[in-house]
Amino acid sequence: MDDMKVVEVLGLYLHADSGSAIVLLGDSVEGDRVLPIFIGPAEAQAIALGLANRPMQRPGTHDLLISALAAADARIASVGVVALDGGIFLGELEVVVGDDVTRVDARPSDAIALAVRAGVTVFVAAGVFDEAAVTVVHAAGEPFEAEEIEEIMSKFQEFLESTEPADFEAPPPDET
Numbered sequence: 014m015d016d017m018k019v020v021e022v023l024g025l026y027l028h029a030d031s032g033s034a035i036v037l038l039g040d041s042v043e044g045d046r047v048l049p050i051f052i053g054p055a056e057a058q059a060i061a062l063g064l065a066n067r068p069m070q071r072p073g074t075h076d077l078l079i080s081a082l083a084a085a086d087a088r089i090a091s092v093g094v095v096a097l098d099g100g101i102f103l104g105e106l107e108v109v110v111g112d113d114v115t116r117v118d119a120r121p122s123d124a125i126a127l128a129v130r131a132g133v134t135v136f137v138a139a140g141v142f143d144e145a146a147v148t149v150v151h152a153a154g155e156p157f158e159a160e161e162i163e164e165i166m167s168k169f170q171e172f173l174e175s176t177e178p179a180d181f182e183a184p185p186p187d188e189t
Contacts, residue, residue: 017093017136022129023047025060036060036125038094038137039146046146048094048137050102056122063129075126086110092124093136097145 020038034057039047087110096103104121
């Protein structure tokens with residue numbers, strides 16, 4: 014994936030006010046910026062089980078997709094958060110079949126759930142990370158405290174409120 018930043022899942026948290034789950038992506042070594050993404054409860058559970066390396070009694074949707082791809086001699090090579098459109102993150106799977114690589118549209122939450130279950134790299138488009146990540150003061154490798162999560166969400170909300178959909182549009186191609 015071109016012009017992408019490798020990230021890790023730094024944490025999965027329940028936002029106290031909204032009850033929504035939040036996944037934090039970033040660099041565990043530098044740890045000075047994180048990208049918060051709101052996700053649904055089913056995806057949060059799938060990510061949590063994947064991070065804990067705990068299999069389900071029966072295959073969940075993400076496990077089923079990984080197994081179906083393997084049965085077709087295909088695999089997920091990586092996943093990415095590739096764009097931000099009007100405050101909504103867009104994701105993508107990189108699927109390999111033989112020598113062919115295909116990119117498949119996906120919700121970032123599903124892509125991350127697949128990544129942690131399949132053990133593949135998670136990327137974020139450098140421009141998306143530069144634009145939407147929030148700066149934090151946090152000890153690398155340590156879990157985030159509730160106050161830190163509140164601060165991250167507050168900063169991210171400010172970012173969303175200060176932008177317009179046009180801020181995320183690609184510039185028109187040069188006509189020369």
